[in-house]
Amino acid sequence: MAGNVMGQADQAQEQGRTPTPHEITFELNGNQQTVQLDPRTTLVDLLREHLHLPGTKKGCDHGACGACTVHVNGERVLSCLTLAATLNDAKVTTIEGISPEDELHPIQEAFLRCDAYQCGYCTPGQIMSGIACIEEGHARNGEEEAREWMSGNLCRCSAYPNILAALRQTAGAESAEDPASKVKVLSLKEARN
Numbered sequence: 001m002a003g004n005v006m007g008q009a010d011q012a013q014e015q016g017r018t019p020t021p022h023e024i025t026f027e028l029n030g031n032q033q034t035v036q037l038d039p040r041t042t043l044v045d046l047l048r049e050h051l052h053l054p055g056t057k058k059g060c061d062h063g064a065c066g067a068c069t070v071h072v073n074g075e076r077v078l079s080c081l082t083l084a085a086t087l088n089d090a091k092v093t094t095i096e097g098i099s100p101e102d103e104l105h106p107i108q109e110a111f112l113r114c115d116a117y118q119c120g121y122c123t124p125g126q127i128m129s130g131i132a133c134i135e136e137g138h139a140r141n142g143e144e145e146a147r148e149w150m151s152g153n154l155c156r157c158s159a160y161p162n163i164l165a166a167l168r169q170t171a172g173a174e175s176a177e178d179p180a181s182k183v184k185v186l187s188l189k190e191a192r193n
């Protein structure tokens with residue numbers, strides 16, 4: 001009898017450790033997906049580990065760096081803080097889904113033109129936030145506003161000036177040119193005067 005009671009307790013404990021799989025159906029980059037998942041799975045882990053879409057990056061895993069930014073129903077979210085189980089019927093867009101195959105999104109072209117990345121680790125999150133920032137209307141009203149609305153995206157390589165230029169060029173707030181073309185290289189004589 002005692003053994004039976006212990007068996008039930010063990011079973012309950014085991015069930016506590018392993019939640020029942022949860023099924024969701026959602027749209028991912030234009031395709032319907034149905035997945036069975038542990039309800040504790042975050043969206044960034046679903047994308048990277050289960051659906052093999054490594055474009056979305058995991059930096060801090062704590063909502064502090066913006067590397068994991070994707071769009072859910074057209075709005076930017078931190079996928080490390082989003083439980084995938086909450087996304088039934090949602091529309092999710094990742095960096096892999098922002099433009100048709102073999103074409104670049106205008107902001108990706110601007111990142112190339114402006115040399116807006118160094119190691120590139122933050123770049124997918126910067127681009128997803130940048131697209132949202134433009135659509136929210138925060139990229140045209142001056143550099144300070146764009147900086148403020150991109151402040152959740154950290155770049156350990158400090159590519160910020162060129163990221164800002166790429167963003168504002170895509171929004172039409174600056175002419176589409178390489179920011180380096182405005183840099184004047186002074187001769188030693190000019191620098192001394």
Ligand code: FES
Pocket residue numbers: 057058059060061062063064065066067068069078079080081
């Ligand atoms: S990995 Fe999500 S905010 Fe840093």
Ligand code: FES
Pocket residue numbers: 116117118119120121122123154155156157158159
């Ligand atoms: S380009 Fe290296 S972290 Fe931003």
